[in-house]
Amino acid sequence: VGRAKNALHRRTYAIAKGVLSFSRFTKRSLVEEYGVPDASVHVVWPSVDTTLWRPAPEKKPRDGVVRLLFVGGDLGRKGGKLLLRWARETRRKGWHLDLVTSTPFEAPPGVRVHVGMQPNSPELIGLAQAADLFVLPTMADMSSWAIAEAKAAGLAVVSTPAGGVGELVRDGVDGHIVPVGDYAALANTLDALVQRPDTLEAMGLEARRMAEAHMDLDTTCSRMLAFIRQVTGV
Numbered sequence: 187v188g189r190a191k192n193a194l195h196r197r198t199y200a201i202a203k204g205v206l207s208f209s210r211f212t213k214r215s216l217v218e219e220y221g222v223p224d225a226s227v228h229v230v231w232p233s234v235d236t237t238l239w240r241p242a243p244e245k246k247p248r249d250g251v252v253r254l255l256f257v258g259g260d261l262g263r264k265g266g267k268l269l270l271r272w273a274r275e276t277r278r279k280g281w282h283l284d285l286v287t288s289t290p291f292e293a294p295p296g297v298r299v300h301v302g303m304q305p306n307s308p309e310l311i312g313l314a315q316a317a318d319l320f321v322l323p324t325m326a327d328m329s330s331w332a333i334a335e336a337k338a339a340g341l342a343v344v345s346t347p348a349g350g351v352g353e354l355v356r357d358g359v360d361g362h363i364v365p366v367g368d369y370a371a372l373a374n375t376l377d378a379l380v381q382r383p384d385t386l387e388a389m390g391l392e393a394r395r396m397a398e399a400h401m402d403l404d405t406t407c408s409r410m411l412a413f414i415r416q417v418t419g420v
C-alpha cells in the first residue's frame with residue numbers, strides 16, 4: 187500500500203506545473219522523497235493580516251507581570267501539558283499564563299483557560315496584544331498560523347523544531363527553539379525569559395519585523411500569484 191501511495195503521489199507531482207509548500211521542511215520532502223524539481227516548489231510561510239494582527243502597546247498592563255500566551259486546540263499534541271507542568275513547578279514569580287484551547291479543565295494558579303475563542307476574534311487578538319511571550323512547545327506539527335499571528339502581534343516566541351515550525355522562529359533573535367518533548371529545556375528557557383522583560387520586548391520588535399517581511403498576507407498572496415503566473419505562463 188505504501189509503495190502504491192508513493193507512486194500515485196509521484197505521478198501527481200510529476201504532472202504539476204508547480205507546487206506551493208508552507209515550509210522548507212515540506213519542500214525537502216517533495217524534492218528528496220518524490221523527485222519534484224527544486225525550482226518547481228515555492229515556499230510560502232503561514233501568513234496573516236498584519237493590519238489586524240499588530241502590536242498595541244497601549245493594551246499592555248505594564249504592571250511588572252510577564253504575560254505568556256498559548257493557543258492550541260489539541261492540548262497534548264501542541265505541548266500544552268508541558269507548559270502546564272512548568273506553571274505548576276516553576277519557582278519564578280511575576281508571570282501569568284493565558285491558555286487558549288478547546289476543552290475546559292481546572293488550571294493551576296497563575297493560569298487562565300479560554301475555551302471557544304474564534305479565529306481572528308477581537309478577544310483572541312486582544313490576548314496576543316496584551317502578552318509578552320507566545321509559547322507553543324508543539325510535539326508534532328507541519329507549520330503554525332498561531333506563531334505567525336503571535337509574531338505579527340509583536341511577541342517573542344518559544345517553540346520546537348517539529349516539522350516546519352522551527353523555520354518560523356530565529357533562535358536568540360525573536361525567540362527560542364527548544365527540543366521536542368524536552369521539559370527541562372523548556373522550563374529553563376521560560377524561567378530565564380520571565381526574568382528578562384527587556385529581552386522579550388526586543389525580541390518582540392524583531393518578531394514584528396519578520397512578520398511584516400515574510401508573513402504578511404497581501405505580500406504572500408502576491409508572491410503566490412506571481413509564481414503561478416510564472417509556471418503556467420498566464
